[in-house]
Amino acid sequence: MKMSSSCLMFLVSNSIFLLSLFSFKIHAHRCTEDFLSEAHSRNLTLCKRYKHSNGVEFAWNFKNTTQMLQVMVGARLESETGWLAWGLNFGPEPSMVGTQALIGIKQTNGSFLGDTYNVTQYIKIGCNLLPSPIDLNIRNLTFTALGYPHYYIIEATIHLPQSVNGSRINHVWEVGKVAMGMEPKIHDKNLQSYDGTEIIDLQTGIATSIRAARRHQARIAHGILNIIGWGVILPIGVIIARYFKKGPIHWNEHEQWKNAHATCQTCGYIIGATGWALGIWLGTRSKYYSFPQHGAFGISIFTFATLQYMQTLALRLKPRTNDELNTYWSIYHLSLGYALLTVICVNIFKGIRIMPEEEKWRPAYIAVIASFAFIFLVFEIINWLKFKIDELAKKKDSTST
């Protein structure tokens, strides 16, 4: 099967685009003006905003000689009973389980009440998260509703044990939408929530884990490659096979439709499989959470697309000798093809749902689907009209003879 030069160009430009994505500098997000001025008024000199993780802001001061850590954590809580959590995890990894947390809960009357919570492994399997003493030496713990709309902060001074290394500490934060009294209920199951961890150097603010930084670029690349490969080029290949063979557009003089279809499906498969491999890599890197449905659909897409592709190659596009076999092959090839397109569409939406900038991706992909739906509709109408006109002409012929 020949790969056209346009396909090669596409692959090259695609690679350049990917490279440029990965060469972006990781820019630490600046804190908002309001939060920064609150931090300065408390003599907190370092500040970070986790834009892709519920926009949580973190300001602090750390004296390594005394192991004193003064923190202020803030977030916007829009829902009626939202909660904000922040804590330290003295375990080997920055993860939810094992976090000694300070949690503030927005009450229905707008006040912000809080307490200390020990987040154990039982919470992950559904046990209630209730206030309890924690393993942190805390002073001046306060929970405040700031004057700014829906903005809440937690403040504390923590005396870290001598054994804790302040230049490599696991801190964890989270935002939830629902609480009952002083019991926070489970947070969203998306990346905004799962990215709330970091290994941080308290003296410089530099993250020593790549978890939320580079990975964000890899996720964008994964989304784009999958949408382009499976979601755009494969359907174009289907349109070519369906409408460029028997009309309304005729590319069948030298069977050009077949080459164009094969080229599209090859390019789509290569680009989609690259995106899929990136997804698998991302999945294996995130050991504390997973997206089982999106992953299972993704693996099925790759498996069945590979099957379809390999079978087509093995049969050199189609068995030509036996008419009956030919018909069965066509039915099988078409059904698997359309089923694949449907699952691809569903999984792209599932992927978009877990991304932090869901609201930007969704309309873009809906526009892609709408364009395809429009093209399919127009070609189907033209074909149907042609069929009707031919039928009328045939009737006329038979009555006149």
Ligand code: HEM
């Ligand atoms: C209110 C009760 C809570 C429940 C029921 C809950 C449940 C869960 C579950 C089921 C997952 C993992 C999903 C998976 O395995 O794929 C998870 C992940 C996560 N949760 Fe929670 N959670 C709760 C509270 C919290 C709190 C208070 C924090 C912050 C201190 C937090 C921070 C995280 C983080 C950062 C992750 C990502 C995975 C990790 O690093 O462990 N969660 N949560």
Ligand code: HEM
């Ligand atoms: C049909 C197209 C797609 C396929 C075949 C696919 C496949 C996969 C697979 C196999 C995983 C690993 C799942 C796990 O083990 O947890 C994954 C993860 C993921 N996918 Fe997709 N995906 C597709 C489309 C998308 C799209 C369009 C987006 C977003 C715009 C997206 C975003 C993600 C994200 C954010 C993850 C998790 C990354 C992480 O764990 O850090 N996917 N995908």
